[in-house]
Amino acid sequence: MSDSSETAAFGLPWSDLNDGLFYNDVVSASDSGLTLIEFYSGKHNNSAPLQGWLQRIQNGQITVDGVVVKDPDWILRVDSKLVYHRIPWKEPDAPYLLEVLHDDDDMIALNKPSGLQVLPGGLFQQRTVLKQLQWWANQQKSSLSSQGSHPVPVHRLGRGTSGILLCAKTKLAKTRLAAYFADGTSVIKANSNTNMELCTRKISKIYRALVNGILDKDKVIINQPIGIVRYPGVAKGLYVASSSGKPALSKVAVLHRDVQENHTLVQVEIQSGRPHQIRIHLAFIGHPLVGDPLYVVGGQPKSFDAELADETFEQDGGYQRPAKPVPGDCGYYLHAHKIELSHPTTNEVVKIIAPLPPVLKTQQEADEMNI
Structure with a gap:
C-alpha cells in the first residue's frame, strides 16, 4: 500500500458551458x-x-x-x-481545486471546499467533485494498476459543507467503506433510559460548526429523528426534524463561547449520517448554524410557502428557481474536520485531518498557527 503524505491538490478549471x-x-x-x-x-x-x-x-x-x-x-x-x-447551460460558480489529504492504492481522501457539489444534480451536472475525480483518474492511468482506478465518493457532504470526503478507488474499498457509513446509521439503539448510545464501529466522524446563540451545557447529545417532507424546488423532499423520521444521533461539545458575537464554536461527532443532520440537529435545539439560509430553530425550514406557478418557466423550459432557500444553498459554517477509520483492506487505523477554516478555529489554535 502506498501513501502520499505530502500535501497536493488537483483540479481542472470548469468550461463555460456544460455538455447538456x-x-x-x-x-x-x-x-x-x-x-x-x-x-x-x-x-x-x-x-x-x-x-x-x-x-x-x-x-x-x-x-x-x-x-x-x-x-x-x-x-x-x-x-x-x-x-x-x-441544452448546455452555464452552471453556477463553484471552486474546482481539491486538496489531497490521504492517498493510497484503495482510497483517496479529499478536502472539499465549500460551494462544490459532490455528485451531479440540479443545476450542477459537471461542476462536481465526481467530475474532477474522473479527470484526475485519467491523468493517473499510466501509474495505476492494470485494473485501472475509478475513484468515487462513498458518502456525501452538503454543497456548503467543507472538509474530508472519502473516495474509493476499487470495488472492494467502495463496498467496505460504504458499509462503514451504513453501519453508522444501523447500530443506533436505545438504552434502558431511552437515550441513544454509541456502539463500536469502524469509522468516527468529527465536525466543527459555528452556531447562533450561547450553549449553556458543555456537552449535549441530540437524538432527534430526521424525516422527509414535501418542499417546493426539492423533488425528493426536504429533510427536517420529524418524530416519525429515522433515528439520528449527534454528540455536541462546546469549544468556545463568544458572548459578544452571540456565537458558539462546537465540535460534533455523528454516528448516523442522515442528510443535513448537523444543521437540522443544532437548529432543533435552538442553535442554527451561523449563516444557514434554510434551517431555523426547531430543525424546520424558514418557510414552506414557495409553490411555483405552472405558467412561469425559465429559458430552458424548466420551472423558475424557487425564491425560498434550498438545501444546496451555502453560507453556513460546517467543516468535516477529522475521520478515524479501519483501512478497507489492511484494517490499519487511519486518521485523517482536514485543516480548519479560520472562522472555525479556537483562539488557541489560531495563535499556534501564528507562532
Whole structure:
C-alpha cells in the first residue's frame, strides 16, 4: 500500500458551458396513443410546466426513434424510443481545486471546499467533485494498476459543507467503506433510559460548526429523528426534524463561547449520517448554524410557502428557481474536520485531518498557527 503524505491538490478549471444532458424513455403499452405533449407534461411534470414542455418540443429538443419531432400532437406508439436533450447551460460558480489529504492504492481522501457539489444534480451536472475525480483518474492511468482506478465518493457532504470526503478507488474499498457509513446509521439503539448510545464501529466522524446563540451545557447529545417532507424546488423532499423520521444521533461539545458575537464554536461527532443532520440537529435545539439560509430553530425550514406557478418557466423550459432557500444553498459554517477509520483492506487505523477554516478555529489554535 502506498501513501502520499505530502500535501497536493488537483483540479481542472470548469468550461463555460456544460455538455447538456440526454434523458431516455421507452413508450409503454399503457402510454401508447398519447400525444408527445401529453406524455412529457404528464410523465415529467416535475421537470417543466406544460408551456415549458411545449417550448422544448418546438425547439427540436426531442427525438422519436431518432427523428426530431416538433409537433406536440404527435401520436406515440408502443416501444418507441424518446430522447429529450437538455441544452448546455452555464452552471453556477463553484471552486474546482481539491486538496489531497490521504492517498493510497484503495482510497483517496479529499478536502472539499465549500460551494462544490459532490455528485451531479440540479443545476450542477459537471461542476462536481465526481467530475474532477474522473479527470484526475485519467491523468493517473499510466501509474495505476492494470485494473485501472475509478475513484468515487462513498458518502456525501452538503454543497456548503467543507472538509474530508472519502473516495474509493476499487470495488472492494467502495463496498467496505460504504458499509462503514451504513453501519453508522444501523447500530443506533436505545438504552434502558431511552437515550441513544454509541456502539463500536469502524469509522468516527468529527465536525466543527459555528452556531447562533450561547450553549449553556458543555456537552449535549441530540437524538432527534430526521424525516422527509414535501418542499417546493426539492423533488425528493426536504429533510427536517420529524418524530416519525429515522433515528439520528449527534454528540455536541462546546469549544468556545463568544458572548459578544452571540456565537458558539462546537465540535460534533455523528454516528448516523442522515442528510443535513448537523444543521437540522443544532437548529432543533435552538442553535442554527451561523449563516444557514434554510434551517431555523426547531430543525424546520424558514418557510414552506414557495409553490411555483405552472405558467412561469425559465429559458430552458424548466420551472423558475424557487425564491425560498434550498438545501444546496451555502453560507453556513460546517467543516468535516477529522475521520478515524479501519483501512478497507489492511484494517490499519487511519486518521485523517482536514485543516480548519479560520472562522472555525479556537483562539488557541489560531495563535499556534501564528507562532
